[in-house]
Amino acid sequence: MKPTDGSAPPGILVDSRLCTACRACELACHYHHTGAFGTARSSIRVTFDADTGAVGIIFGESCDGCRGEPSPFCVRFCAPAALRLTP
Known part of the structure; x- marks a missing residue:
């Protein structure tokens, strides 16, 4: 996955x-791209540093915002609402 500028x-x-x-x-993102569960084709990556507890969320250039869907899958399936749609 080639990352974007971080935004x-x-x-x-x-x-x-x-x-x-x-x-x-x-x-959810991998499922959008392939119709199967996995992470290899996901356009989003979550990083976690066990030493500091820091979490990073990185979107790749292949993110299409789940074009053709009512809302992006990553937002729809984010239980803690760390990903949300802009108002």
């Missing part, structure tokens, strides 16, 4: 303080 795609707000690093967004 989320237009329309998505990221609050990494709420992220639990469950990686449901990665699974």
Whole structure:
């Protein structure tokens, strides 16, 4: 995955303080791209530093905002609401 400049795609707000690093967004994104569960083709990556507890959420260039769907899968399946749609 080639990362973007670190910013989320237009329309998505990221609050990494709420992220639990469950990686449901990665699974949902991979499913959008392939129709199967996995993480290899995900356009989003969650990083977790066990020493500091820091969480990072990185979007790749392949993110299409789940074009053709009512809302991005990563937002839809983010239980702690670390990913949200902009108002």
